[in-house]
Amino acid sequence: MTLKEFAKLVGMSQTTVSRALNGHPEVNEKTRARLIEAARQHGYAANAHAQFLATGHASIIGCVIPVTGRSEIVNPIYADFLAGAGEECSARRFDINLSMVADDEQAQAYRRLKSKGLIGGVIVQFPRHDDSRPALLDSIGLPYVVHGRVTGHDAPYSWVDVNNQRAFERATGFLLQLGHRRIALLNGIEDFDFAHRRRQGYLTALRDAGLSTDPALMASREMTAAYGYGQALRLLDMPDPPTAILCSATTIATGIRQAVEECGLTLGVDLSVVTFDDDLSYYANRDTVPFFTAMRSGVRMAGRLCAQRLIERIGPRNAPATQDLLEAELVVGRSTAPPR
Amino acid sequence: MTLKEFAKLVGMSQTTVSRALNGHPEVNEKTRARLIEAARQHGYAANAHAQFLATGHASIIGCVIPVTGRSEIVNPIYADFLAGAGEECSARRFDINLSMVADDEQAQAYRRLKSKGLIGGVIVQFPRHDDSRPALLDSIGLPYVVHGRVTGHDAPYSWVDVNNQRAFERATGFLLQLGHRRIALLNGIEDFDFAHRRRQGYLTALRDAGLSTDPALMASREMTAAYGYGQALRLLDMPDPPTAILCSATTIATGIRQAVEECGLTLGVDLSVVTFDDDLSYYANRDTVPFFTAMRSGVRMAGRLCAQRLIERIGPRNAPATQDLLEAELVVGRSTAPPR
DNA sequence: CTGAAAGCGCTTACAG
DNA sequence: CTGAAAGCGCTTACAG
Numbered sequence: 082m083t084l085k086e087f088a089k090l091v092g093m094s095q096t097t098v099s100r101a102l103n104g105h106p107e108v109n110e111k112t113r114a115r116l117i118e119a120a121r122q123h124g125y126a127a128n129a130h131a132q133f134l135a136t137g138h139a140s141i142i143g144c145v146i147p148v149t150g151r152s153e154i155v156n157p158i159y160a161d162f163l164a165g166a167g168e169e170c171s172a173r174r175f176d177i178n179l180s181m182v183a184d185d186e187q188a189q190a191y192r193r194l195k196s197k198g199l200i201g202g203v204i205v206q207f208p209r210h211d212d213s214r215p216a217l218l219d220s221i222g223l224p225y226v227v228h229g230r231v232t233g234h235d236a237p238y239s240w241v242d243v244n245n246q247r248a249f250e251r252a253t254g255f256l257l258q259l260g261h262r263r264i265a266l267l268n269g270i271e272d273f274d275f276a277h278r279r280r281q282g283y284l285t286a287l288r289d290a291g292l293s294t295d296p297a298l299m300a301s302r303e304m305t306a307a308y309g310y311g312q313a314l315r316l317l318d319m320p321d322p323p324t325a326i327l328c329s330a331t332t333i334a335t336g337i338r339q340a341v342e343e344c345g346l347t348l349g350v351d352l353s354v355v356t357f358d359d360d361l362s363y364y365a366n367r368d369t370v371p372f373f374t375a376m377r378s379g380v381r382m383a384g385r386l387c388a389q390r391l392i393e394r395i396g397p398r399n400a401p402a403t404q405d406l407l408e409a410e411l412v413v414g415r416s417t418a419p420p421r
Numbered sequence: 422m423t424l425k426e427f428a429k430l431v432g433m434s435q436t437t438v439s440r441a442l443n444g445h446p447e448v449n450e451k452t453r454a455r456l457i458e459a460a461r462q463h464g465y466a467a468n469a470h471a472q473f474l475a476t477g478h479a480s481i482i483g484c485v486i487p488v489t490g491r492s493e494i495v496n497p498i499y500a501d502f503l504a505g506a507g508e509e510c511s512a513r514r515f516d517i518n519l520s521m522v523a524d525d526e527q528a529q530a531y532r533r534l535k536s537k538g539l540i541g542g543v544i545v546q547f548p549r550h551d552d553s554r555p556a557l558l559d560s561i562g563l564p565y566v567v568h569g570r571v572t573g574h575d576a577p578y579s580w581v582d583v584n585n586q587r588a589f590e591r592a593t594g595f596l597l598q599l600g601h602r603r604i605a606l607l608n609g610i611e612d613f614d615f616a617h618r619r620r621q622g623y624l625t626a627l628r629d630a631g632l633s634t635d636p637a638l639m640a641s642r643e644m645t646a647a648y649g650y651g652q653a654l655r656l657l658d659m660p661d662p663p664t665a666i667l668c669s670a671t672t673i674a675t676g677i678r679q680a681v682e683e684c685g686l687t688l689g690v691d692l693s694v695v696t697f698d699d700d701l702s703y704y705a706n707r708d709t710v711p712f713f714t715a716m717r718s719g720v721r722m723a724g725r726l727c728a729q730r731l732i733e734r735i736g737p738r739n740a741p742a743t744q745d746l747l748e749a750e751l752v753v754g755r756s757t758a759p760p761r
Numbered sequence: 762c763t764g765a766a767a768g769c770g771c772t773t774a775c776a777g
Numbered sequence: 778c779t780g781a782a783a784g785c786g787c788t789t790a791c792a793g
Contacts, residue, residue, distance in 0.1 A: 082536070083770055094780045099772060109778060129537040130470035130479070131770035134785045139470070141518075146507070157703060160500040167486070167521035176539060177519040178481075181507035196422070197469040198786095199516060305703065332703070342682060363497060363645065363672070423786055434764045439788060449762060471786035474769045538770095 087125045091116060102127065133198055141176045142166070142391050143200035145190055147207065148181050158330070158380050159206070161361050162228065165384025166204065173392055188217055195223050201395040204228060204387050210277045226391040226403075228383060229274050239394060239402040241386045245275050248376040248409040249282030249327065252355045255374075255411060256325045257290050260419045261353060263321065265298040267312050267328040267337070276301065279329060279357070298323055309336025317344055317352070324420035325353035331364055334373050334416075353417040357409070371414035378409040427465045431456060442467065473538055481516045482506070482731050483540035485530055487547065488521050498670070498720050499546070501701050502568065505724025506544065513732055528557055535563050541735040544568060544727050550617045566731040566743075568723060569614050579734060579742040581726045585615050588716040588749040589622030589667065592695045595714075595751060596665045597630050600759045601693065603661065605638040607652050607668040607677070616641065619669060619697070638663055649676025657684055657692070664760035665693035671704055674713050674756075693757040697749070711754035718749040 088095045093116065101108045101116040120126070133139050144163065163177075170177050178200050182190040191214075194200050202224035205214050211233040218225045219236060227240040249266075256264050266283050269276040280299070287294055297319065302308045309328060313336065316323055328334050334356035341348050348354060358366050358375035366373050386405055393400045428435045433456065441448045441456040460466070473479050484503065503517075510517050518540050522530040531554075534540050542564035545554050551573040558565045559576060567580040596604050606623050609616035620639075627634055637659065642648045649668060653676065656663055668674050674696035681688050688694060698706050698715035706713050726745055733740045 084772095085770075095771080096773080096780055096782095097778085100779090103772080105773095107778060112778085124532055124536060126533055126536040127772095128474075128770055129539050130473040131785090132772075133470040134468075134474060134770080134787085135772040137785075144519075148508075157497050157500065160497065163519070164521065167519060168488075171521050179484075179503070179507060179517040179519045181504065181511050192464055193466055196464060196466040199469050424788095425786075435787080436764055436789080437762085440763090443788085445789095447762060452762085467788095468786055471769090472788075474771085474786080475788040477769075 082123060082125050084125075084127065087120070087123065090123065091119050099127075138395065139198055139201045140174065140395075141178050141200045142170065142388060142395070143178045143180065143194055143203040144206065145187065145194070145203060146179070146181045147187060148183050157332070157361055157363065158359050161359065161379075161381045162206070162384040162387075164362070165379075165381035165386075166388040167384075169385045169388035169392070173389075175388070175392055187214065191217060191221055191223060195221050202226070202391045204391060208274045209272050210274050212274070224391065224394045226387050226394065228387050232274060232277075237402045239390050239404070241383055241390060241405040241407070243275070243378045243383070243407045243409055245278040245409075246282035246285070248357065248378070248411075249279040250286045251282075251411055252327055252376050253283050253286035254290075256327070256353060256355060256417070257286065257292075259325075259353065259417065261323075261325040262292065262420075263295070263298065263323040263325070265312075265316050265323040265326045266300070267309060267326060267333050268299070268301045269304045269329045271301040276329060283327060304330040304333050306332050306336035306339070309333035310340045311336075313337040313340035314344075317341070317346070323352075325355070325417070328354065328356045331356050331358050331361070331366055331373065331375075338416075349414075349416045349418050351421065353420070355417060358412070366414070371412055372416060374414040374417040375412050376409040377412050378407055383407065422463060422465050424465075424467065427460070427463065430463065431459050439467075478735065479538060479541045480514065480735075481518050481540045482510065482728060482735070483518045483520065483534055483543040484546065485527065485534070485543060486519070486521045487527060488523050497672075497701055497703060498699050501699065501719075501721045502546070502724040502727075504702070505719075505721035505726075506728040507724075509725045509728035509732070513729075515728070515732055527554065531557060531561055531563060535561050542566070542731045544731060548614045549612050550614045552614070564731065564734045566727050566734065568727050572614060572617075577742045579730050579744070581723055581730060581745040581747070583615070583718045583723070583747045583749055585618040585749075586622035586625070588697065588718070588751075589619040590626045591622075591751055592667055592716050593623050593626035594630075596667070596693060596695060596757070597626065597632075599665075599693065599757065601663075601665040602632065602760075603635070603638065603663040603665070605652075605656050605663040605666045606640070607649060607666060607673050608639070608641045609644045609669045611641040616669065623667060644670040644673050646672050646676035646679070649673035650680045651676070653677040653680035654684075657681070657686070663692075665695070665757070668694065668696045671696050671698050671701070671706060671713065671715075678756075689754075689756045689758050691761065693760070695757060698752075706754070711752055712756060714754040714757040715752050716749040717752050718747055723747065 084095050088098045101113040205225050205227040208227055208229040208231045212231045215231050215234040215238050230240050230242050271277050300312050337354055338348055341352055355374045358377040360377055360379040390403050424435050428438045441453040545565050545567040548567055548569040548571045552571045555571050555574040555578050570580050570582045611617050640652050677694055678688055681692055695714045698717040700717055700719040730743050
């Protein structure tokens with residue numbers, strides 16, 4: 082059904098119907114109520130493309146997933162983030178355009194999305210420590226919100242981030258308080274901004290405690306269980322093994338747990354582990370006393386917030402850039418204890 | 422840049438430029454080559470909305486994710502499926518519209534997507550054994566491809582499915598050959614079509630072997646590690662415990678493994694496990710000799726195929742409905758052996 | 762092989 | 778508070 086047909090059906094002009102449905106103030110409230118109800122009953126909804134053509138902006142947010150060999154979307158963290166963004170979008174009647182793009186075609190992809198008018202704005206995912214996308218999007222003129230931060234970017238921009246540095250500083254401090262002195266770090270790829278900051282937090286806490294750092298105790302890789310497993314075996318086999326490990330994801334922690342048990346040791350007794358916990362829906366670390374001591378911050382919530390901020394920014398009143406720094410909570414579980 | 426501007430720039434009429442870029446045959450090949458190159462250089466791409474308005478069809482496929490309390494998208498299987506569909510879409514210059522919709526608003530959501538013109542077709546995910554969506558989509562007139570099958574739907578429709586019944590029949594047969602007689606089944610929620618078929622396969626194989634079935638050896642729940650862990654403990658604690666377990670996902674298998682190890686037993690010695698393996702990118706069961714004996718079928722590939730079939734069907738030549746039945750391969754790993 | 766013009770379904774200044 | 782009409786950027790019959 083078109084606006085024309087619908088307007089005829091209800092005996093009003095297209096103009097009035099359009100205004101009523103779009104919430105313009107000039108229209109009589111009784112008329113509006115009647116028209117909204119009629120639209121619902123007859124299943125009329127304005128064609129989104131005609132709407133775009135007339136107004137020039139799309140109620141669609143873009144998520145461009147950089148594909149590096151294996152797609153990032155396979156990362157369970159990304160799935161939860163998308164779930165959060167999706168929830169926010171359905172609540173606000175926005176749509177999501179999802180595209181998967183090879184690393185070296187990012188610029189082209191954003192330009193295409195913009196010139197085809199497919200999206201009103203974009204969420205930038207997995208920013209690298211010195212990411213070129215914000216500058217690119219500024220020049221294209223596409224509104225965006227970064228999930229994370231881009232250290233190198235000077236102009237003000239919207240971002241939503243967890244205080245990664247502080248979280249790892251606190252977690253390291255917590256282990257130090259328990260009496261640990263050899264603490265390992267199994268981080269994500271430190272080229273990503275979040276992992277870089279986590280490392281800073283870890284180093285700062287050690288430095289503040291007057292401890293030297295040992296490169297053999299630090300690793301940086303894609304955050305899989307296999308990585309946690311392999312590194313845990315390596316660390317436990319050292320002549321002077323760490324008594325505690327800090328890691329950047331529950332996938333890694335699961336791998337560590339596996340290795341520890343295969344060695345006949347017990348987590349939280351022979352070895353302490355603190356993990357960053359994105360509170361993934363499919364992987365619960367949420368018993369009354371959680372298994373892993375963790376820095377917890379829900380990535381799903383971050384997805385909601387990113388979508389919300391972006392939608393505000395896309396809207397007609399062109400809201401200013403926002404910055405949201407979320408604090409992770411330090412949740413004590415059964416995987417930590419003083420060193421033996 | 423608009424078509425008008427671009428046409429003026431290259432000194433041609435809008436008509437010719439449009440035809441050249443859309444591959445119409447009437448245009449001189451030299452002219453076409455020149456215009457395509459010029460478009461690339463100047464970054465011209467037709468506005469998708471104007472294009473829709475003129476042609477009436479959108480090069481966008483919809484993925485509507487049913488949200489049941491926790492969103493399905495948190496399911497890592499879904500993430501891999503989307504990655505596959507996304508790859509296919511970028512290759513064919515299609516876009517993906519992702520929406521998250523509560524179970525009881527599905528019908529409304531599909532109608533909205535159709536009437537707003539937001540999608541040219543839709544992939545139906547996680548069909549239940551007697552799913553109403555195909556009939557709904559038929560009546561709305563929205564092309565679709567089902568990932569899985571809908572037993573109750575009579576009219577011909579496009580689907581892509583794994584031969585779940587055969588996979589579980591073969592896996593059960595494999596365990597029977599090894600000498601197992603008490604075989605448990607930890608299935609997904611059997612209201613879903615795939616889980617229903619898996620159960621049929623398991624029951625058929627047992628029946629063909631002349632064995633009776635034991636309800637205490639069967640469970641049906643959301644496929645989490647916690648489920649596998651809890652059920653494994655329960656099964657191992659039975660007076661007459663099973664010597665083998667069949668399960669529907671590697672998440673479940675991981676939980677079983679955990680329980681077995683905590684009981685001081687060894688997988689592939691004291692207990693055999695065969696799992697269905699969707700070959701998820703983030704969870705590899707792909708060592709030279711994989712850890713779990715598995716029925717393997719890549720869900721990412723299924724995603725690609727669904728997108729491909731849907732795109733063909735959306736296209737102007739209105740391709741007939743297709744049926745793709747994929748066979749899972751039975752891959753022998755280290756988690757199976759004859760019963761002790 | 763090429764072009765002028767109508768039309769796709771909306772929104773919104775302008776006029777009343 | 779309401780409406781007639783122009784215009785958004787394309788595609789495509791129709792005419793040449």
